[in-house]
Amino acid sequence: MDNVLTLILAGGKGTRLEPLTRDRAKPAVPFGGLYRIIDFTLSNCINSDLRRIMVLTQFKARSLDLHIRQGWNFLSPEMHEFVDSLPPQQRLGEQWYTGTADAIYQNIYSIEAENPKYILILAGDHIYKMDYREMLEHHIERDADLTVGCIPVPLSESKHFGVVQTDAENHVTGFIEKPATTEPMPGDKKHFLASMGIYVFTAKELYELLIADAGTPDSNHDFGRNIIPAMIQGTIGRRPFKVMAHRFKDMNNKPMPYWRDVGTIDAYYQANMDLVSVEPELNLYDASWPIRTLQPQMPPPKFVFYSDGPPGKARRGEAHESIVCNGSIVSGGRVWRSILAPNVRINSYAQVEESILFDNVNVGRYCRIRRAIIDKDVKIPEHMEIGYNAEADRALGLTISEQGIVVVPKAHSFSR
Structure with a gap:
C-alpha cells in the first residue's frame, strides 16, 4: 500500500459530546478505559498495512497531538512510514477549516508532496474494526474515481448520516446529506444505506474536485x-x-457488523457499555486485530478488603462485569457493569454501577454512583449520590443527557 496516503479528519468541535469535549478534541476523548476514540481508526490503518497517515487536527488539539506523538511514534521514518499530526497551515488564507473538503484542500500542498496515487479519507471519531485493503482493492478493480464506505442503518437515524442510493451494481446514483426522512433500502424496509464517512479517491481526481469546489462561492x-x-x-x-x-465488512468476528458513531453522550455511553457484556459486541481481545494505544506505566489493578454484611455495610473490594485498568484500586467498594480508567480509586462501602470513570477519579466512602460518566481528575466526597436524583444532579452543575446519563466535567469541584 505504498501508493496510498491516509488522511484522518480529526478537527471537529464535537459539541454534542460536551462537556467531554470542553477541553479536548472529540477523537481524543477516552474510550473503553484505556483507549482514545482515534485509536480505533489508527489501529485499523496499521492492521491494514497503511503506514503513511496524516491526522488533520484543529480545535483543542493539544491532548490529541500529545497522544499521537507519544503513542503512535513507533513507525519507521527510514521506510517513509509516519503518523503525523497536521494542524491548519493557513497556506491559502487566514481562515480555519470550514468543511471536510476544505480541510483537505487547505493541506493540498502537504498531500501532493507525498505523491500518492490513491487517497483514503477517514473520520477519527468512529468505533469499528475494518480492513481498508478490501475497499482499496475494489476501488482499483472498478477503476472508480470515488468509492464510499457504506453500512445499513435504522431509518430513524437518517438525520445523522449521509444517505447513499445505489443501483444493482453498487454504482452510487444519489447522495443526500442528513435528510429528515428517507426511503428504505430495496429489500429491507427497516434500514437505509448510510455513508460511513470513509472515502477512497483517485488522487488526481480529488485534486481537481477540491480546486473546483474551492472556487464555488456558495459551497x-x-x-x-x-x-x-x-x-x-x-x-x-x-x-x-x-x-x-x-458495503462495510468488519474484522470483529461477530454475526453483525459493528460500527458506532459516538457523537452524542448517549451513543458514547452505550458504545462503552457494549464492552462490559459477557460476550461484548466489540471484541477487544482479538490478537489478530489488535487495538493499539499509549500504555501508561502503572502497577496492576488491586482489589482489597473482604467482609460480610448487608448492602451498604459489607466492605468488599470487588468488580463484576467490568473493565478495570492498571493503577486502579477498588478498596472495599463494589463495582458493577462499569469501566474504570487508569489510576481510579473506589473507597470502602462505595457503589459504582453502569458508569464510566476516567483517569484519576477518586470515589469517597459510601458514595453511590449510577449511569454516570465521570471525567478525569474528579474527587467525589463521601456519601455523595450521582445518578439517583436528576434535580439534585443539576443543582451540582452536572450535565444530564436525553436518556438520563449524568456527566461530571473534568476536574469538577463539588461544594456542599
Missing part, C-alpha cells in the same frame, strides 16, 4: 453536502465521475 466545502452530490449530478469537474459504494 459549504463539504464532501457529503457538496462534492459527492455534485460528482453524481455531473455539476463539478470536466467529465462524469464514477462513484461506487463499498
Whole structure:
C-alpha cells in the first residue's frame, strides 16, 4: 500500500459530546478505559498495512497531538512510514477549516508532496474494526474515481448520516446529506444505506474536485453536502465521475457488523457499555486485530478488603462485569457493569454501577454512583449520590443527557 496516503479528519468541535469535549478534541476523548476514540481508526490503518497517515487536527488539539506523538511514534521514518499530526497551515488564507473538503484542500500542498496515487479519507471519531485493503482493492478493480464506505442503518437515524442510493451494481446514483426522512433500502424496509464517512479517491481526481469546489462561492466545502452530490449530478469537474459504494465488512468476528458513531453522550455511553457484556459486541481481545494505544506505566489493578454484611455495610473490594485498568484500586467498594480508567480509586462501602470513570477519579466512602460518566481528575466526597436524583444532579452543575446519563466535567469541584 505504498501508493496510498491516509488522511484522518480529526478537527471537529464535537459539541454534542460536551462537556467531554470542553477541553479536548472529540477523537481524543477516552474510550473503553484505556483507549482514545482515534485509536480505533489508527489501529485499523496499521492492521491494514497503511503506514503513511496524516491526522488533520484543529480545535483543542493539544491532548490529541500529545497522544499521537507519544503513542503512535513507533513507525519507521527510514521506510517513509509516519503518523503525523497536521494542524491548519493557513497556506491559502487566514481562515480555519470550514468543511471536510476544505480541510483537505487547505493541506493540498502537504498531500501532493507525498505523491500518492490513491487517497483514503477517514473520520477519527468512529468505533469499528475494518480492513481498508478490501475497499482499496475494489476501488482499483472498478477503476472508480470515488468509492464510499457504506453500512445499513435504522431509518430513524437518517438525520445523522449521509444517505447513499445505489443501483444493482453498487454504482452510487444519489447522495443526500442528513435528510429528515428517507426511503428504505430495496429489500429491507427497516434500514437505509448510510455513508460511513470513509472515502477512497483517485488522487488526481480529488485534486481537481477540491480546486473546483474551492472556487464555488456558495459551497459549504463539504464532501457529503457538496462534492459527492455534485460528482453524481455531473455539476463539478470536466467529465462524469464514477462513484461506487463499498458495503462495510468488519474484522470483529461477530454475526453483525459493528460500527458506532459516538457523537452524542448517549451513543458514547452505550458504545462503552457494549464492552462490559459477557460476550461484548466489540471484541477487544482479538490478537489478530489488535487495538493499539499509549500504555501508561502503572502497577496492576488491586482489589482489597473482604467482609460480610448487608448492602451498604459489607466492605468488599470487588468488580463484576467490568473493565478495570492498571493503577486502579477498588478498596472495599463494589463495582458493577462499569469501566474504570487508569489510576481510579473506589473507597470502602462505595457503589459504582453502569458508569464510566476516567483517569484519576477518586470515589469517597459510601458514595453511590449510577449511569454516570465521570471525567478525569474528579474527587467525589463521601456519601455523595450521582445518578439517583436528576434535580439534585443539576443543582451540582452536572450535565444530564436525553436518556438520563449524568456527566461530571473534568476536574469538577463539588461544594456542599
